[in-house]
Every structure is written in C-alpha cells, then in structure tokens.
Amino acid sequence: MPELPEVETIVRQLRPRLEGRTITGARVHWARTIARPAKAAFVRGVTGRRIERCWRRGKYFVFDLDDGRRIVGHLRMTGRIYVEQQPPDDYVRADFDLDDGRGLFFSDVRKFGRLALVREMHEILPPMGPEPLSDEMDGDWMVAGLRSRRRLLKPLLLDQSFIAGLGNIYVDESLHRAGLHPLRSSHRVPADRARRLAATIRDVLSEAIEAEGSSFDVFYRTPEGQPGAYQDDFHVYGRDGLPCRTCGRTIARIVVGQRGTHLCRRCQPAPRAALGAGR
DNA sequence: CAAGACTCCTGACGGC
DNA sequence: TGCCGTCAGGAGTCTT
Numbered sequence: 571m572p573e574l575p576e577v578e579t580i581v582r583q584l585r586p587r588l589e590g591r592t593i594t595g596a597r598v599h600w601a602r603t604i605a606r607p608a609k610a611a612f613v614r615g616v617t618g619r620r621i622e623r624c625w626r627r628g629k630y631f632v633f634d635l636d637d638g639r640r641i642v643g644h645l646r647m648t649g650r651i652y653v654e655q656q657p658p659d660d661y662v663r664a665d666f667d668l669d670d671g672r673g674l675f676f677s678d679v680r681k682f683g684r685l686a687l688v689r690e691m692h693e694i695l696p697p698m699g700p701e702p703l704s705d706e707m708d709g710d711w712m713v714a715g716l717r718s719r720r721r722l723l724k725p726l727l728l729d730q731s732f733i734a735g736l737g738n739i740y741v742d743e744s745l746h747r748a749g750l751h752p753l754r755s756s757h758r759v760p761a762d763r764a765r766r767l768a769a770t771i772r773d774v775l776s777e778a779i780e781a782e783g784s785s786f787d788v789f790y791r792t793p794e795g796q797p798g799a800y801q802d803d804f805h806v807y808g809r810d811g812l813p814c815r816t817c818g819r820t821i822a823r824i825v826v827g828q829r830g831t832h833l834c835r836r837c838q839p840a841p842r843a844a845l846g847a848g849r
Numbered sequence: 850c851a852a853g854a855c856t857c858c859t860g861a862c863g864g865c
Numbered sequence: 866t867g868c869c870g871t872c873a874g875g876a877g878t879c880t881t
Contacts, residue, residue, distance in 0.1 A: 573874065602857085629875080646875050648859080661859090680858045682875065696877085721851070730876080738874055787861090789874075807874090828853075830873080 572645050573629060574702065574735030575778035576790055576798065580651055581626045583793040587653040588633065588674065592620045595667035603663040603676065605686040605694060615687045616641065616666065627691070628698050628734030642686045642694050643676070648789050649683030651676055679789070699733040702771050707733065709765030716756040716764050723759070724752035725827040727771075736771070739784055739807045742832045744771045746806045746816075751838040752824075752831050758841070777803065806832040 572580065596613045598604055604612045619635040626632065631651070633641040645651070652658045652675045657665065659677050664685060666674040676685060686694040700706040715733075719726060726732055727741045736744070745752050748770040750763060759767070783790060783798030786808055791797055801808075805815050810823035814834040824831050 576874085644875080646857095647873070678858095679860070680873090682857065719850085725852080728875090740874095784874080786874085828855095829875095 573737035576783035579782045585624045588621045592669040598664045600663040605684040646682035648680045649678040697731045709768045712768035713761045713764040721756045723754045742807045754841045
C-alpha cells in the first residue's frame, strides 16, 4: 500500500519511539511474514538488540541494530506499523517487546508485507533506482533514463529498479501534473518534458510528505494513528468520472500494466500509438 | 529487453 | 440476508 511519502512519514514518527530502544522479545504469528532468516533465527537474532537508527530506502523501512545487522521491511499493500501498549488490531503478524514496556506491532491484513534480518542491504533488496528526492534524480538523469529504455511511461515509473519509491497513486498524480499520458513511450518524451517530469515528481512527493501521506481508506494510518491528508489534493487518482481540477474534463480510468490508471484526456493528450486504445 | 499473466492474501463492495 | 464476482495503493516469477 504505502508509497514513498507514507513510508517516510512512518519512519519519521517511529524514530523518537524506536531509536535507542532495546528489543527484549519477539513473536511471529504468520511465518511467511519473515522473508529471512528462518522464523526462529529471526526471533533469536533481534532479541536483546538495540535499535540505533530508523530510516527508509524506496518503500522499504530499515531499523539498524547495534550488532551491525538490520531489520528491513516492506508494507506492500496493507501493512501497518505501530508502537503501542497493546496489539492495535486483529492482523498482527509479528510483534516485538520494547524495553520501555511498549510493543512494536507489524500488522497486515493481506499478509503480503515482509520483514527480514540481514547484515547487508543487498541481501534482501532488489536493484533499486535513485531516490526521487535526492540530487541524483534531476532533469538530466530523467532525460537520459527515459531515452535509454523503451518502455511505456507508467510501468517504467512504477519499476523500482528505474526509480525508487513511486507507486500507483503518485505515478498517476505526477504524470497528470506533468501533462504526460501514461501510455507514452519513454524514449519519445522530449527533453524539456522529461525535465518537467523530474521536477513534478519531486514536487508531488514533497507535498505528499508535507501532508503525511494519503489515506483514502482504512489501510494507511501514521504510527500516531492519524490519516494522511494528501488524498484531498489528488487531481486524478480515484477521481474517474469527476471533473479534472485543472480543466474540467471528466477524469478517465484505463488499465495499464494490470494497474488501474487515472488520467485527464485533455491535460494528458494520447500518443498516436495509443489513440483508440484504453477504452 | 519489454510486456502480460499469474500468484501471494483478505476484506469491502456492488449486483442479484 | 446471503452468495458471488470483482477489485485493491505491491512486487516476484514465469512465459511470450
């Protein structure tokens, strides 16, 4: 579920609750939640360790431990993390006792989320593109990146090995604001439009972080239990049938790469090859 | 290399 | 009310 702004918000709020805390015990209630090592070794490995730092890479959250190892996790569609006194819901797949008497709870309705205990990030992370908010992801990078691959824009931006952290919401929102149709071929995007896309992605993500992410249903809540506010600023995502907030044209929904895709046909003109498609 | 199908899971929702 | 099909913010694997 959560994309970069949601994971960033979660990590920021977990930081004061977790950094410096020692894990005094752990339980796993759904074995497949633990990607590696085996469940028992995971529990043994985290028990007694102090959490030194909480940070994020793409949509992954990372808890550095005091023995050089780290817990790396992904919330996928419906994962949530809390630091509370009591289990927050009926979907806790793993939980950790903290030395201040509270617990760290990993909850996930659909059981797609994963936790791993590793020494090096590459043991669990697939190849990942640059952080969208880093200096590396600038206009020049986007121009070169779009040219070097022959992909449809939307699937390319969703590809974590191209750029890290974007998901379905923020790709749709970024493409709309950049005036680019999701079915455009990456290598045919003019350089000036590619530069605009890079700037737009940074702006959209920054604004979403400012709003503490997006919550349009019950699944995303910050560790403080609050919904995000960015869904109020959506221009296309989930707005099919409603008027475009930029030009008034009805927002359309098509399917691209098996993903629901929202766009304004006036703000985002179709590429020639896609005319007549996507109905 | 690119793109589509299929899979992992559960719950909510619309239609009948 | 209840049953059924469909869909969901992710991503890995396999096939074409």
